[in-house]
Amino acid sequence: MPEFNEHLTKMNHCLACGKDLDGAMNVDDTRGPQEGDVSICIYCGTLSVFTKDIDLRPMTFEEEYEVMSGPSGKRMRFLQDRIQAMRHARGS
Numbered sequence: 001m002p003e004f005n006e007h008l009t010k011m012n013h014c015l016a017c018g019k020d021l022d023g024a025m026n027v028d029d030t031r032g033p034q035e036g037d038v039s040i041c042i043y044c045g046t047l048s049v050f051t052k053d054i055d056l057r058p059m060t061f062e063e064e065y066e067v068m069s070g071p072s073g074k075r076m077r078f079l080q081d082r083i084q085a086m087r088h089a090r091g092s
Contacts, residue, residue, distance in 0.1 A: 007032035012056045016046035021056070038067055038076070044087070045080035 004025050009032070012021045021041065024033040033039070035052040038059070047064060048056040059067075068076060 005030050009033060009054050012054075014041040014043060014046055015048055015056060015058055017041060017044040019043040024050075038063075038072075040076065040079055040083075042083065045083040047076065 007024045007026075009022060009024050013019065014021055019041065021039075024037075024039065026033070026037075033050045033054055035050060037050045039048045039050055039056055040046070041048070047059045047067065049059050049063060051057050067073060
């Protein structure tokens with residue numbers, strides 16, 4: 001079973017839904033987010049990328065294609081589907 005490691009980050013906001021984001025979680029890795037790491041909003045499922053300063057920037061089409069067609073793609077799609085299901089269950 002994967003181990004999830006939580007890390008506090010500086011305050012960010014989802015670029016799509018505007019919700020406050022002040023943490024990151026990764027699987028099987030103890031380091032915090034680094035430049036180029038992908039972020040998925042826990043509220044809406046939008047993918048973003050961490051900058052050098054651990055801000056969030058929009059993911060380019062090329063980056064999204066690379067991530068979604070690579071080894072992490074199935075996991076990302078699964079997480080996005082689960083987030084959407086939780087939103088619909090809450091009625092938001």
